[in-house]
Amino acid sequence: MRPNIVLFGDSITEQSFRYGGWGASLADAYSRKADVLVRGYGGYNTRWALFLLHHLFPLDSKKPPVATTIFFGANDAALLGRTSERQHVPIEEYKENLGKIVNHLKECSPTMLIVLITPPPIDEEGRMEYARATYGEKAMTSPERTNEVAGVYARGCVELARELDLRSINLWSKMQETDGWQKKYLSDGLHLTPEGNAVVFREVARVFCEAWLSAAEMPYDFPHHSEIDGKNPEKAFQQKCL
Amino acid sequence: MRPNIVLFGDSITEQSFRYGGWGASLADAYSRKADVLVRGYGGYNTRWALFLLHHLFPLDSKKPPVATTIFFGANDAALLGRTSERQHVPIEEYKENLGKIVNHLKECSPTMLIVLITPPPIDEEGRMEYARATYGEKAMTSPERTNEVAGVYARGCVELARELDLRSINLWSKMQETDGWQKKYLSDGLHLTPEGNAVVFREVARVFCEAWLSAAEMPYDFPHHSEIDGKNPEKAFQQKCL
Structure with a gap:
């Protein structure tokens, strides 16, 4: 019934x-209007994400999503020759893979609102601190991701969105507009604090709203309780859902 | 695909x-295993909830929920002759309505895990403070709900669960086991603080786990990233999803 x-x-x-979390905040904002489904796969890059496409978004689905956020790149941007090189995907392939994901979603539903989100910035010092706290003496001696390289992937993501006429959120740039973003928005130099999550939520809600998926303008699925006449409740429900 | x-x-x-919130915590706990869908209707009592049943839980659904929590009573227990009397439902009808909801869900799916949750306790002083802060001089002079009456509905809910051989969570009792529950768990004498939400999450997760829906024992939908061979990713996905 609901999208x-x-x-x-x-x-x-x-x-x-x-x-x-930004997903929970979206679910709350669209409560009684749309269901927010999380399809997040820790550690995955765009190359591995391709294996999931037909399972998560079957082409014969009778109810494809009305909107999908595509938020990869943090793992693709892991550096060769460092501890996470297994996850590395070259920038050109990253863009190609994102394009394949987008094409698949458009095939699922040509009207789907697709929003690309860039990887966040990297706080290299935060990554090293996290590694030392987690692995002690065995910790890596150089960060496995750098902010500069994450920026290359962020630009690639935004360029692809422009080429495909899609909306995008440049989280890498947006977060760095705020002084102290390193600790304010990132908990371990890569993942998000509640404040960092709030940035993502605000940006996604803004982009959805600027497109056509404004939570405020979507109708409730059923009457607000104040519209229900205590002595004659049938009336409110006859109008709305029978 | 996923439940x-x-x-x-x-x-x-x-x-x-x-x-x-307890719903978000459940969604996080069942991430990559099950989707948690919120069907919460502020201000609704069990009488009004009946109007939604066939819409939210169609009997011909090909994919009924594997589990449903039924969490009503806080509005049914609003007192006659006070400001929220419009929402009042007598205790016997509350139990009957809960029974109708349960029967409908069982008709949807005889294997569905159904968990009844009682209303939380009421901090009458907190309700009055909230009313004064919100409505000033126009605020009610007596609380629209009392803890004693909420307790009657909580007992009714637990009794019904026992009669129907269903699992239940007596939130009214559980919360009052902790000193200072009034402010620790309730933000306005009725709704939950983050700590109060944590109690509900723990209880629901425990009951799900004691039944058969343990998040820890459910398989991931797709391989954990550590199982993916960077040079031969196909292998992990062939085993798991092709």
């Missing part, structure tokens, strides 16, 4: 229903 | 995806 909004991405999407 | 868990109730369910 689905799907959040497709890596750990930053998978963790989006934790305390203050 | 649905539905949260059906009033405002305490509708608000369960806010900061620290």
Whole structure:
């Protein structure tokens, strides 16, 4: 009955229903209007995401999502020759893979609202601190991701969105507009604090609203309780749902 | 593909995806395993909830929920002769209505895990403070709900669960086991603080787990990223999903 909004991405999407998470905030904003479904896969890059497409978004679905966020790149941008190189995907392939994901979604539903989100910035010092706290002496000696390289992937993502005439959120740039973004928005140099989650929520809600998916303008599924006459409740429900 | 868990109730369910909310915590716990769908209707009592049943839980659904929480009573227990009397439902009718909801869900799916949750306790002083802060001089002079009456509905809910051989959570009793529950768990004498939400989450997760719906024991939908061979990713996906 009600439309689905799907959040497709890596750990930053998978963790989006934790305390203050951007996914939970979206679910709350669209409560009684749309269902927000999380399809987040920690550690995944766009190359691995391709294996999921036909399972998560079957082409013969009778109810494809009305909107999908695609939020990959943090793992693709892991550096070669460092501890997370297994997850690395070259920038050109990253863009190609994102394009394949978009094409698949458009094939699912030509009217689907598709929003590309860039990886967040990287706080290299935060990554090193996290590694030392987690692995002690065995910790990496150089960060496995750099902010500069994450920026290359962010630009690639935004360029692709422009080429495909899609909306995008440049989280890498947006977060760095705020002084102290390193600790304010990132908990371990990569994943989001509640404040960082709030930035993503505001940006996604803004872009959805600027498109056509404004929560405020969508009708409630059933009458607000104040519209129900205590002595004659049938009336409110006859008008709205019978 | 993945199973649905539905949260059906009033405002305490509708608000369960806010900061620290119990619904969001469940969605996080079942991430990559089940979808948690919120069907919360602020201000609704069980009488009005009956109008929604066939819409929210169609009998011909090909994919009924695997589990549903039914969490009503806070509005049914509003007192006659006070400001919220429009929402009042007598205790016997409350039990009958809960029974009708349960029967409908069982007709949808005889294997559905159904969990009844009682209304929380009421902090009458907190309700009055909230009314004065919100309405000033026009505020009610007596609370529209009392803890004693909420307790009657809580007992009715637990009794019905026992009669129908269903699992239940006596939130009214559980919360009052903790000193200072009035402010620790309730934000306005009725709705839940993040700590109060954490109690509901823990109880629902425990009951789901004691039944057969343990998140920890459910398989991931797709391989954990550590199982994917960077040079031969197909292998992990062939085993798991092709």
